[in-house]
Amino acid sequence: MMKFSRRGLLSRKKFLKLGISATVSLTVLSLSKLQALSYLIYPFRQKPEQNVKIQSRKFTVVGKNSLKQRAKAKGLIYGAFPQAYAQAFGRDRKLQSILVRDCATITVGAYWSSIRPTVKTFNFTESDYFVKFGAANQLILRGHPLVWHESVPQWFSSTLTSANAEQILTQHIQTVVNRYAGKINSWDVVNEAIDVGDGRADGMRKTPWLEFLGPDYIDLAFKLAAKADPQAKLVYNDFGIEYDLEGDDRKRAAVLNLLQRLKSNGVPIYALGIQSHLGSNIAKFNREKFRKFLSDVASLGLKIMISELDVTDEDLPKDPKQRDRIIAATYEDYLTVALAQKAVISVTTWGLSDRYTWLSDHKPRQDKAAVRPLPFDREMKPKLAWNAIARAFDRAPKR
Numbered sequence: 001m002m003k004f005s006r007r008g009l010l011s012r013k014k015f016l017k018l019g020i021s022a023t024v025s026l027t028v029l030s031l032s033k034l035q036a037l038s039y040l041i042y043p044f045r046q047k048p049e050q051n052v053k054i055q056s057r058k059f060t061v062v063g064k065n066s067l068k069q070r071a072k073a074k075g076l077i078y079g080a081f082p083q084a085y086a087q088a089f090g091r092d093r094k095l096q097s098i099l100v101r102d103c104a105t106i107t108v109g110a111y112w113s114s115i116r117p118t119v120k121t122f123n124f125t126e127s128d129y130f131v132k133f134g135a136a137n138q139l140i141l142r143g144h145p146l147v148w149h150e151s152v153p154q155w156f157s158s159t160l161t162s163a164n165a166e167q168i169l170t171q172h173i174q175t176v177v178n179r180y181a182g183k184i185n186s187w188d189v190v191n192e193a194i195d196v197g198d199g200r201a202d203g204m205r206k207t208p209w210l211e212f213l214g215p216d217y218i219d220l221a222f223k224l225a226a227k228a229d230p231q232a233k234l235v236y237n238d239f240g241i242e243y244d245l246e247g248d249d250r251k252r253a254a255v256l257n258l259l260q261r262l263k264s265n266g267v268p269i270y271a272l273g274i275q276s277h278l279g280s281n282i283a284k285f286n287r288e289k290f291r292k293f294l295s296d297v298a299s300l301g302l303k304i305m306i307s308e309l310d311v312t313d314e315d316l317p318k319d320p321k322q323r324d325r326i327i328a329a330t331y332e333d334y335l336t337v338a339l340a341q342k343a344v345i346s347v348t349t350w351g352l353s354d355r356y357t358w359l360s361d362h363k364p365r366q367d368k369a370a371v372r373p374l375p376f377d378r379e380m381k382p383k384l385a386w387n388a389i390a391r392a393f394d395r396a397p398k399r
Helices: 033-038 048-055 067-073 086-091 093-102 125-136 155-159 165-179 208-213 217-228 248-264 287-299 320-340 384-395
Strands: 013-016 028-031 077-080 105-109 140-144 184-191 233-238 271-274 303-311 344-349
Touching: 048 320, 067 077, 067 093, 067 384, 077 093, 077 140, 086 093, 086 125, 105 125, 105 344, 125 140, 165 208, 165 217, 184 217, 208 217, 217 233, 217 248, 233 248, 233 303, 248 287, 287 303, 287 320, 303 320, 320 344, 320 384, 344 384
Parallel strands: 077 105, 077 344, 105 140, 140 184, 184 233, 233 271, 271 303, 303 344
Antiparallel strands: 013 028
């Protein structure tokens, strides 16, 4: 297991991200220092007095309504990214059942690494399966992501140049969005374009897209997606916004500046997606800063989607009962603040069952215990995390 500190070796490290489970990891990412910090690579353990309060905390839920029903009652939408390949998902009837019962929306992975095996060809086998499943079960579909500097095929780095970057990007967005026009309700158009650790005054992440097309590649991507499907809701998606860690204030400011620029340029952006890969780090969750950021985004006339919610448990007690309480408290405390902002319209957990989570690979526990970051356990039984999310929905103001 790799170890990190604030001032340690955090410049660039490879991590498994899109992984769907321990046996079906999709790709390897390079994370910057700031990104590693924001994903809580180093531990912040609970203070003893906090843990005592959490262990005695009640997570009582009233009624038997599903998460999607509780969310809908407040004008919210709840859903999940399955984190299982089509083949595994197709075999797992329990996962399908709880997803249809509890989710109103499903996120469809549309990663370059799987969709575009060569510069001239596309393969929609995986995404087609989930689009078909969603349609058959009357689920709202989210597509993720159209433009990202990670999860790219092998040909990408050796082929992309300043001469062909715009053509390749244009063809990709047109082809993918046109295929699902009228089917996918919202798209994460650009993913993780900000990294203040890269040293640019505007906070833009140094990626091939930025190098070859300049900052306006983001504007271009949104306009292409809007033209391909004028009805789709278009989203900018990013992480590292929730906490009060090194660089987080600058990250929030850079994201807000980007959103302001896009709005002033007439770019057809509908919402900000906030990833929210949380740690069990209540002390570093600055409620007031997060509230203000959400308010600032809403003041631009944008909606907000909690787009990739989960809670890592690598440094929590081994005892599942203690661990589950801390994780549940993390969900409830975070969502209580987020859902108080009426511009927040949806919550998507990055996985539904502990059987399928990227954290099994990316953030395994040193004691080898199975991770427990999601609303349902490996046997598809609801945990206190489910209760916490349900309680947050029940207490949220109505939209």
